[in-house]
Amino acid sequence: xxxxxxxxxxNSDDDIPFSSEKIVGYEYRLLHHENFFEHLHMKxxxxxxxxxxxxxTWERTYRYKGYGYNMCRETKKKLLEAIQKTNLDSxxxxxxxNGGWD
Numbered sequence: 001x002x003x004x005x006x007x008x009x010x011n012s013d014d015d016i017p018f019s020s021e022k023i024v025g026y027e028y029r030l031l032h033h034e035n036f037f038e039h040l041h042m043k044x045x046x047x048x049x050x051x052x053x054x055x056x057t058w059e060r061t062y063r064y065k066g067y068g069y070n071m072c073r074e075t076k077k078k079l080l081e082a083i084q085k086t087n088l089d090s091x092x093x094x095x096x097x098n099g100g101w102d
Contacts, residue, residue, distance in 0.1 A: 002031040045071045047078060054082035 005026040033039075039046050045064055051057055057079060061071060071079070 001033075001036055002029075004029055004031070043067075043069045045069050045075055047075050049078060051079065051082040054079060054086055058083060 005028050007023045008025045008027050010022045010024045035046075045061060047057065061069075061079075
């Protein structure tokens with residue numbers, strides 16, 4: 001789930017190619033996976049294959065566990081595989097406390 005604001009541009013100079021467009025406002029957008037509301041209702045944590053900081057993701061699951069959420073079987077498998085591939089000597093081991101990366 002993502003909630004973000006997207007700039008709206010002034011396209012009044014369409015006849016001039018590559019003209020500098022001015023931002024005239026913002027539009028708030030909502031982006032979600034097609035199964036998001038089903039997972040939310042079931043309190044199921046689901047992740048994809050792209051896990052840039054698996055240790056941070058693992059740490060964050062503890063927080064959601066306190067709210068009653070659980071990882072599905074596939075998520076557990078993906079996360080364990082990603083953790084196994086993690087270099088434990090890396091300075092970027094956990095970004096959870098350093099910028100909120102997951």
